[in-house]
Amino acid sequence: MSKELMKLRRSALMGSAATLLASFALGAGVTGASAQDADSDFDMDLEEVTVTGSRIVRRDLTAPSPISTVGAEEFQLTGAQNVEQVLATLPQTIPGFGGSSNNPGDGTATVDLRGLGSFRTLVLVNGRRYLQSRQSGTVDLNTIPSTLIERVEVVTGGASAVYGSDAMSGVVNFVMKDDYEGLEVSGQYDTTVHGDAEKYNIDATMGGNFADGRGNATLFVNYAKRKSLMQGDRKFSTYALGEGGDPDRLPGEAYGAGTGLGGFGSSGIPGTRTFTRPTVNPGTAGEYLLGRFNSDGSGAPYSAASDSFNYAPDNFLQLPQERWMASAMAHYQINDSVRMYTEATFVSNKVPQELAPTPAFTTVEINPDSPFFTADVQEAWRSLRTLDPNDPNSGWEDENVFAFVGRRMVENGPRQALDTRDAFRILVGFDGEIGDGWSYDVSYSYARVDNFQFLKNDVSASRFVQAIAVTDDGTACQDPSGGCVPLNIFGAGNISQEAVDFVNISATNVTQIETQNIQGIVSGTLGDWTGAGEVGLAIGVEYRKDESAFTPDTFLASGDVLGFNAGEPTVGGFDTYEVFAEMALPLITGAPMAENLEASLAARYADYSTAGSVWSYAGGLTWAPVADISLRAQYQRAVRAPNVLELFQGNANGFPGASDPCSDATASPSATLISLCEATGVPAGQTGNFTQANGQIEGIFGGNPDLFEESADTYTFGAVITPEAIPGFTMTVDYYDITIDDAISTLGGGVNNILDICYNTVQDLNSIYCQAVTRRLDGNVDTVFAGNANIGQIKTSGVDLQMSYGMDVDFGFFEGGSSIDFNFVGTHVINNEVTPDLFVGTVNDCEGTYGNTCGEPDPQYRFNLRTTMTNGPLQLSLNWRWLDSVEDDQIKNAGLTRADLPVPTLKAENYFDLSFTYDVNENLQMYGGARNIFNNKPTFVGDSQEQANTFPETYDAIGTRVFLGARVRF
Template sequence: MSGTAIAAAAFVGVALPALAQSTPASNDVLEEVVVTGSRIPRAFSAPTPVNVVGAEEVKLSGNVNIEKMLAQLPQAVASQLGSATSNTVPGGFADVNLRGFGATRNLVLVNGRRFAIYGPEQVTDLNTIPSTLIARTEIVTGGSSAVYGSDAITGVVNFIMRDDFEGVEARAQINLDQPTTTPTYNVDITAGGNFANGRGNVVVAGNFLDRGAITRGDRGSFAYDSLSDGCVVKGSGSANGAGTPFTPPAGQGCVAGGGELGFIRGGSGDIPNGRFSGIPSFGGSNAALNAAYTAAGLGSLGSRGFTFNDGGTTARPAITPQDDFNLGPDNYLIQPQRRVMLNSFGHYDFTDKIRGFMELHYSNNVVDARLAPTNVGAPTLFNVNNPYLSPAMQEVFRQLDLAETGTTTVTSGTATRTTTRGDGLALVTAGRRYVEVGPRRATERRNTYRGAWGFDWDLGSASEDFLSDLNFNTYYTYARTENTLLLQNAISRSRLQASLLSNGSTAPVCNIFGANISAACRTAIAINATNSTVATQQTAQASVTGKLFPVPAGDVGFSTGVEWRDTSATFTPDSFLASGDVAGFNPGLPTRGSTSVKEVFGELNIPLLRDLPMVDALEANGAFRYSDYSLSGIGSVWTYSGGLDYRATSDIAFRGQYQRAIRAPNVNELFGGINRVVSVATDPCSSRAPAAQQTAAVRAICAATGVPTANIFTAAVQPNTIFGADFGGNPNLREERSDTYTFGTILTPEFVPGLNLSVDYFKIKLDGAISALGGGLQNTLNLCYNVIQDAGSEFCRAINRNPTTGEINDPYVAKILNANTGRLQTSGIDLAARYSFAADFGFPGLSDVSSFDISTSYTFLDDFTSTPVAAFPNIQNHCEGSFGPTCGQPLPVWRGSTRVSWNVDALQLSVRHRYVGKVTTDRYIVPKRQGSAATPALDSIAYPTLAAQNYFDVSFNYDFSDSLQVFGGVNNAFNNRPPITTQGPNSNTFSATYDVLGPEFFLGATVKF
């Protein structure tokens, strides 16, 4: 980053990394530069706050993958699914989540242009961004759709690449965590040179990354066990583990009964030796069954059923949590990754005024996920004379068969069977963890191709007073991502059921009673599956930038242009997986679709006043974009922005901006496969509805939506407690819309040379957030019949009924498709500062003088509110300062970092402090802020708060010569362990927010030839 750019960035109010350069004095002449958030070069300010992170910061942080660095910014919220700690299926990608609104609501650019997307969600995989090629990263947090188009709801991340390079540079780095010494290797080789007498330059860069795997078992201090909240014996628990379960005396709570709230070891009730349930408990009215239980040693059988010893010869009642299976050790804490990447940047000056440029990218990423072995817990048929059972257990199964009533249909994947009383088949829910098949594995193999080609043309000036310094830019980009997901060690439900029944006189293939799974059984039931995804994105743009005409305060800058984008994606699931026959991985349905948009955009920067008392400069800015979508739900839409930049003196400046931004729905939200879900619900038109809600108004809506008058509020409308609904994509979705307000001040006081401060207030309001209509089936029913009570509303139109009975049943089911149903809002203050100063002392043998660079960036979160259903505006989740199942990742009120670097000649020593503020569980915070009478007492929740976390990172950089540089350090130097909670998404913590590696050492070197 040049000194001029640094000075410009200071006026923009950015949090700069520690750099060796000093900040220019305020009276230096500033050249015009282009900063993300605007297309118009300017020397005074940018319309919105911009955070700039330089290549030096990336190196000193030791992060070889860029998503980790972005997640540590206070303007971002950690993205659990888009990080190395995800271990989800599908997964294997990395993303950024600005302001906590989700990765789909911010835009990733490379050199100001859209990069490749990896799937129907239309998100960029940051694993495809080469961190060592990044010259700087500019982050705008706030709606930028008028400048960049759809998706820039919460901002833009723009990676500026090194694209003009001569020579050969090799860089290698190794990272090792202290607890497991698992290595991550990263090697980059960059070569570039000029040609045609300096008129052209080509840069080619290759990258290889190999990240080792770390399982939860490897980090046993906090991640080994599957923990749950419970009552424990006083003093038996610890912050990093589980306590001894304690049962309070009858009628007393945990604390009153002599225990204390804490963590207990838990897990899954589907266990390796099998747990068999769904049958009557001992002591019922069936005397013959009770006698059989007693003879088999099951005289105390309860609702959890029974299990077997390893040999399968003896049964006993199952107990919890002692019998539960620990899901933790097999799961990855850090997913392994192997990446090969090639990038090339080139430009050529055809004339003094016309330059052509090209960007080429290829990357191959392989990321593995590993989960606990597959479990199957489903109603299962067994022969009552199963030869693997003891005679006593055979009698139990025979009595269970004789206790059946009517005919029962059993569905196992793609197979359907029936059983009746006395047919020799017993129906039992068999819950087993098939450890013999091995841990589930999912391998994502993702190939990404991208090309960008374009021209910059200096058009000159039409005249001195009109349309001067014109520059024409045009480009076309094409990107394609091909992803193959290989799923291993799953189980076929239909094959399993077939393998548990005798075939004539042949014994069942599988004996699941105890630890008796044979090789033949594994072969019979194990199944693999393969899914494929292809996503493409094309962009073509042409724009003209320059000066429109002069006014007394300066030149009016402008930019205008046109843009076309086309996005398509196809997801093809494995036929076994789509059928629902696979246990171990979620079923998937095909998705295919495309969207396109044609746009016209423009931007103005208007100097209003300059060089007056208390008005060093005053400028107005505005931008617009008109978009015409191929989507019927959107059609055409405007986005726009406007603001003022006011520099009172060289010491202080102010800025304010309003922006209207949009996000068009992505392919998955529009065209995602329809999935039939059967769930428990209450039909307001049936006799199951509460009597108080069976009003005349509800009766009228029931009749208007197709319920025969005679059947309203009768059992005929809902004979079952469950019924189906279709969930999935909706091609009629409209765009999400947001309004962003920012106000800030920038201080560069002359009396403290080298000091830059900025304070910015932000507020973002998003309407029409896309999710399942009404928030789900029951909410949609309630909205139609009890709240909106309009048969023409979208909620009532989603309900389909049998015209004869009024039932909601197949094929007349509710259509709970995606809809623009929710709202999000956030506000707060960003604070950033940088101070550089010289010192009259140094380091022996290096220099007698030195300098310091201090940079800090913090965010105060004043509000983070989600309204799940806009039709219920009073039901709001206020999440600032909280964490948990409702609010997700921790949202501390204060979060930020500070870096102090000491520069002595060729040596740089640096210390960084990262701070994550205290948060409280949303199980308490959300209902309390809603004023709910059901708010639990804070002391009734085990470990309700996560303490503030302080991390200290130490690093160095030393230039041995112009051609050799060595750098290294340790992150989390004091081994600050993550806070433990059962409300995190995995690993007993929020592994994307908190450091789970312990001290991580890194060492690298750069050699130039």
């Protein structure tokens, strides 16, 4: 299962963020400012602005929903080469794909508000839709230049009524610099204290006015390179750890010792494991069940603890990347009423992935008389021949036998994938004043992404099976067609280069995505209806057309692959016509206990060619009883129509972590469970007695054209406090509650959930969940069908707390004293649960947990505190990020106790980052810093990990990084 689908089962507010505004800022570069009315001590005119979350342009905007802003300086203070490095630490997000997402991963970087899935988060640039990088409609953050960002505005709690259905969990809007004058060149180098995993970044921004200041053009170019780091380059991730693994197969410092973990891995081994196990040397002292093969063709029993293959070193811990980017923006004031603007972006992004050599798990035909085996192993195989040895006409002596095997194709080399995404977007628009306080904005955009995925060192399933069935002398294939070369998989190192060349295949997959968007908005005021201020109104229409096609390689489409996930074509599209309106209605101002009272309303009607007509609407209220305090509340009804991938995805396989309730993972199985397991394919007497072959179980995933829209009810209540008695202090606190009904996800919420519901809950062979499970002859699960479906319900609730305070002090390194700013962002997740099927009633409780059911860690408490001192040309900043401990989700959801698990809890983590900027002169600035300065290593995770023995996008598995950069301005 993809990481995005896994994340459907959790919702959270991730703790961290630097220089977040306590509520939101009205303008760039403002930190610690409140989104309330401008501070009454300020005697200044506020510019008319449109802040994300509303289409209405007016002054003193007060937001009914939580909005946070990240200033441009945050990207510099963190040394972020890619924007997801900052967004992944925001309190409203859970980490999506990033630079350590090797498996799962697809070369993109995403943002996931509230942990509800990146496909429910709408990413905008300058308030408009941007490049889609997947058929799910998500945006690859690699396509957004961090240097060009003026600020990032984050609206959470749903915004479908204002922006469209895919804004169900909220909006992330990147406001870019579009009025630049001069030339700025910057460069940055980033490495670890080990001197590896380097990153390089070079930017150039240039711009200027023309036509006597009526126009401006800005051009930005970027080159970024990120070098690879393998899991084998860190002791932490050198060995794939598992529960009950061999403690002797560990790094030199005995990582994992004492926790019940040891070196584990895959049952697909270089010597070949056979799951069909004849008895060797029966009736003698040397009798054993055949489990694996030595290089000389002799056999041996198999031990999961000592014989499993350590696949970890061949995986990336940091994915390499090479990116070229160019962006141009221009605007020109044609006359007093018409301004033309345009944006153009081109990105070429290459991100490789690398996995261990192909694990070939399949049923093969074996010639027992093959010289690949020693005599005793030949006799063992012959015992499986099924024809009558007493009938000379039966051909018994020449009969092949069938066996299910697992072979790690190390001779074929590691599996490699290269994702190349070439993308461009062009937008043209006109805006201006109509008169009497009314304005308009009309725009058209076209975007296209071409994703070429090149796969190397896979193995053809048909050729693999063909080449194993050899003649009695082992010199030829029984079926010599196609230039077949005998393949001796029985023992490590026995495969010839000629055999490798015969079974090796490469593949090329192509995905093309096109999006067109036309939008027109008129906004203005309707007059003062109540004596409290002008009534604001925005009305708009929108047309959007999404088309995409995934064309897999012939081998992948046919399923004739053993190493990469097979997949069928995905072709489809939809268009939608939408009408929306928004109103801001001032009710009271300047009255006792009502310094300000304002209502807001929004609604959107959309007619989809696939889902039909849907409505989204919202209503909110802001009330400031006194100037120092403002209260806000909002209800939103958000509706999301299924996207192209959810509707039309061709069946594809994946390998998520899952536990088989019929294996020895379940002690003392009940009679009902035994009966059900045997009815679904477990051999008699083996329920609870056999060891699950692998921690990952193959799932079959695919689209469903019968999906219908999902809906969400969102409630938010909050307060903004700016006490006059404490100048420079602001605080916001917000409660959120989100319930998604008919949520679009995989059947039952995924492979692990399907197995749990089938065998532990419904226990009905005829249920859709049990019918989704197929098993091999040895009892192990073969596949689980987990196609898309409208599942039961997702619920999440919590509280966000943000505080900022600034003060001046007399000390510093330079004359003139210093200013010190504190910015705190914290969150408490109260509830995070998924009900895969309302009729079944199983509830997965995910707050404060991690694991195969809930996915990425979801700490109940986390916070981020940044302290920044500015003294003359020098700025120093310390960021402290704290993540609460989390427990294995099997404790809450599977009835296990802490004593049942070797790693029941991942400890709380503290990360400290230190950075500086120094203005050498008016033209040159130096900056740098270190992240994770105390080199914290995460707690080891066993079977419930994501990758690299941990969750590498949540916990730092690479170690302390240092960066240094310079910026030159002309």
